[in-house]
Amino acid sequence: MKVHFCIPRPLRPLTGGQSRVDVETPGRTLQDAFEVLFALYPGIHDRILDEKNEFRQHVNVFIGNTESRTLAGLATPLAPGTEISIIPAISGG
Amino acid sequence: MVILGEKLGQYRLDAKIGEGGMGVVYRARDEELNRDVAVKVLAAGMLEQLGKDHLLREAQTASALSHPNICTIYQVGRVDDGFYFVMELVEGQPLSELARASQLTTEAVTRYGVQIADALAHAHDRQIVHRDLKGANVVITKEGRVKVLDFGLARRLDSETVDAVTRMQASVERDRAIVGTLAYMAPEVLRGEGGGYPADIWALGILLYEAATGHLPFAGNTAYELCASILQQAPTSLPSSVPPSLTAAIMRCLTKDVKDRFQRASEVRSTLATIQSAAIVSEPRRDEPSGPRTLVLRGIQHLDVKNGDVLLLVGTTKGAFLLRSGRDRKQWQVAGPYFHGHAIYSLSYDGRNGRHRLWASTGSVLWGTYLRSSDDFGKTWTNPLEANIKFPPESGVSLKNIWKIALGPPGAQDTLYCGVEPAALFESHDTGETWSLVRGLFDHPHRPRWMPGQGGLCLHTILPHPTQPGRMHIAISAAGVYQTDDAGQSWQARNRGIRVTFMPERFPEFGQCVHKIVRHPDRPDRLFLQNHWGLYRSDDGAESWTDIAHSVPSDFGFAMAVHPHDPDCVYIVPMESDEFRCSPEGRLRVYRTRNAGGSWEALTRGLPQQSAYETVLRDGMVTDSLDPAGIYFGTRSGKLYASRDAGQSWKEIVNGLPQIVCVTSAVVAELPGSPSVPTPPLKRKRASPRKVPRRKAPSKRTTKFRVAKRKSPRARRQKRSRR
Known part of the structure; x- marks a missing residue:
């Protein structure tokens, strides 16, 4: 099924400048969709996931309008046409 | 006629x-x-x-x-x-000729592409379509400017001509003019559906492909075969030397389905500009193809480094700054910020084996910490797709920060080390191409009981022994000093005599919050240590430590540096207390010992002595290797001070920087293409062990202070601050 990733500006150099990447994923979960994205654009992986395969603390991944950590995280099932937004949290100092 | x-x-x-x-x-x-x-x-x-x-x-x-x-x-x-x-009149070389004649760099491809796309966007905004964009119609002038020719004058092939040509079985040699145009024609045009803005974008993709590779993406021995290739086949894959971002952009221009192609030339322009100016530009290093590079622009006036120059590498919480000066160290040129918005906790210069490589640890709160290097004094840096310093997945640990990048000992010219948070050591034996976790330290039985200091559990100091292979000392806050004699396979705590003020046991085997250790290569078994409360010296290679904190306003501090030519001479910047962490009494003072801690003297000429509540962090002070020695330190308030006379006088050379967290120095030598600068002979001071007062290490059951024993710690600190 096809899902859509919204790419934040700091990561767009890694996707050829694209702010929106459509992927065709053979699986049904958020993890499956990310694996397709990582295969297309390898640099994204380490920017948003740490060595424990968890989203970095200040990176939020929204499925529609819901943050994925409040759902099932990477195991969250997706529907065709789902919009997945990678959004840096307001942080820093 | x-x-x-x-x-x-x-x-x-x-x-x-x-x-x-x-x-x-x-x-x-x-x-x-x-x-x-x-x-x-x-x-x-x-x-x-x-x-x-x-x-x-x-x-x-x-x-x-x-x-x-x-x-x-x-x-x-x-x-x-x-x-x-x-x-x-446009004089120059067609882009296709230029690309075939020489390998264009990715930066050049994106630079030309931005200009072509800009021209297209300008025309499209005025409802003008080129219709015959091709290599011959794009000329690069000697100034590097792109000129697109023949807007509005294109020979548009009518559908009958297209149809006739696509069936041509004769060689492409027969009508180069038509076939030369064919190679750039979009599939929808070949199908007779007419061309418009998307057809121009397709042609732009062909141009970018040609510029990046020197050849066209579709081929055929006849016009018919060429058209069939365009209509039915995917473009020949781009080589791996073309970075993924540029590949993706080109492929999107060459998407056969019009609706999936870039819809506007302005979108292509901004994509290419992003690639060019802020992101990945794939450039192989001089000696091996590896690692994409980032051209960091943002209006930086890069340093013009020459042989003999003194470099200061300054890391702040919001970017790195590079400074250069001639050997007189009077005037400083400043460049930066590099890695705008990133925390740069460590910088290093590797001038071994003919290298002139800068290393930087660049930390983003959002996207993680990466190790990057530059071989051209900051003009371009590596931009690794994968984190080069990372814990093994099975370790259950993730990298928080890189605190120290250190060169290996003299006998290991390709070795580097990284000290990280959470405390661990990484090593590389191939000039930083690949890194591995030093398991001997990571798996140390003490590790589960190491506690973090206020700044985190960080391995911040790495001191390879200059003459004994396999021996190294490291310092961790708050685990203490550790030593290896077998190149990291096993480690022993080396903290005897260093007190702890935040644990019931005052002199534990480990757990000290050591802030910094230094040693001089001429006296490798003597080390000096700045502790979280306490100044120490070891004369036996860290087996034991002696208290040398006297005649200083406070023995709390972070920074410490040893004179480059005098093993008995050490510099510190006392801080009032662990609560206040600023210079005592509002007076910024550097203290120096010239007798290995026997006594200390304040160095204040040129430093503010009122309302100067400054903090100098553990890596905020450094010396250069010249004679007289240059001493430098940076403050959390963003000021950088320098002394050209071994600390006798100081001058503020930069202010207004973000919080300074590290300062490193280097003297550039053997830079190709730059005239050599004669090095004057050094006047080295001979180390005199007899001048060093020997003090008995305090027993673990008693605590000795320099003032009245019975006073409270707060009273003792207050008395120190009044000195």
Whole structure:
């Protein structure tokens, strides 16, 4: 099924400048969709996931309008046409 | 019929400079405006084919285009039964020729691509389509500017001609003009669906592909085969030397489905500009193809480094700054910020084996910490796709920060180390290409009981022994000093005599919050240590430590540096207390010992002595290797101070920086292409062990202080601060 990733500006150099990447994923979960994205654009992986395969603390991944950590995280099932937004949290100092 | 030397209106035709399907191009002299121009005289039959009114209309429209990357049309005139066009004279080389002649760098490809896309966007915004964008119509001037030719003058192939040509079985040699155009034609145009803005974008993709590789993405021995390839086949894959971002952009231009292609030339432009200016530009290093590089612009005036220059590498919480000066160290050129917005906790210069490599740890709160390097003093840096310093997945630990990048010992010229948070050591034996976790330390039985200091559990100091292979000392806050004698396979705590103020046991085996250790290569078994409360010296290679904190306003501090030529001389910047963490009494003072801690003297000339509540962090002080020694330190308030006379006097050389967290120095030598600078002989002070007062290490059951034993710690600190 096809899902859509919204790419934040700091990561767009890694996707050829694209702010929106459509992927065709053979699986049904958020993890499956990310694996397709990582295969297309390898640099994204380490920017948003740490060595424990968890989203970095200040990176939020929204499925529609819901943050994925409040759902099932990477195991969250997706529907065709789902919009997945990678959004840096307001942080820093 | 046009003859050389003839005048067409005010234009004298001086030389024939080109010929194509549409006609002949002449260099001409505008005798009224006294300038050189190009005059294109349309071939016989073109007028009939294109239609006079249509041609005039297009030329008028095109002449309204005013853009630095579009060849301007000045005038249309009539000659015999035909027309001629007077245009801006563009002298240069067609992009396709340039790409075939030499390997264009990715930066050049994106730079040209941005200009072409900008020209297209300008025209498209005015409802003008080029329709014949191809390598021959894109010229690169000697100044590096792109000029797109023939806007509005394209020989548009009608559908019948296209149909006839696509069935041609004859060799592509037969009609180069048509086939040369075919190679850039979009699938929808070949199918007779007409071309518009998307067809121009397709052609732009062909140009970018050609610029990046030197050849076209679709091939065929006949026009028929070529068209079939364009219609049915995917473009030949781009080589791995082209970075993924540029590959993705080119492929999106060459998407056969129009709706999936870039829809606007301006979108292509901004994509290429992003790649060029802020992101990945794939450039192989001089000696091996590895690692994409980032060209960090943002208006940085890069340093012009020469042999003999002194460099200061300054890391702040919001970027890195590079400074250079001549050997006199009087005037400093500043460049930066590099890695705008990133925390740069460590910088290093590797000048071994002919290298001139800068290393930086760049930390983003959002995207993680990466190790990057530059071989051209900051003009370009590596931009690793994968984190180069990372814990094994099974470790259950993730990297928080890189605190120290250290060079290996003299006998290991390709070795580097990284100290990280959470405390661990990584090593590389191939000049930083690959890194591995030093398991001997990571798996140490003490590790589960290491506690973090206020700044985190960080391995911040790495001191390879200069003469004993396999021996190294490290310091961790708050685990203490550890030593290895077998290149990291096993480690022993080396904290005897160092007290702890935050645990019930005052002199534990480990757990000390050691802030910094230093040693001089001429006396490798002597080390000096700045603790979280306490100044120490070891004369036996860290087996034991002696308290040397006397005649200082406070023995709390972070920074410490040893004189480059005097093993007995050490510099510190006392901080009032662990609560206040600023210079005592508002007086910024550097303290120096010249007798290995026997006594300390304040160095204040040129330093503010009132209302100066400054903090200098553990890596905020450094010396250079010159004579007299240069001493440098940076503050959390963003000031950088320098002394050219081993601390006798100081000068603020930069202010207004973000919070400074590290300062490193280097003297550049053997820089290719730069004249060598003679190095004056050093006047080294001979180390004199007899000057060092020997003090008995305090027993673990008693705690000795320099003031009254019975006073409270707070009273003791207050008394120290009044000194």
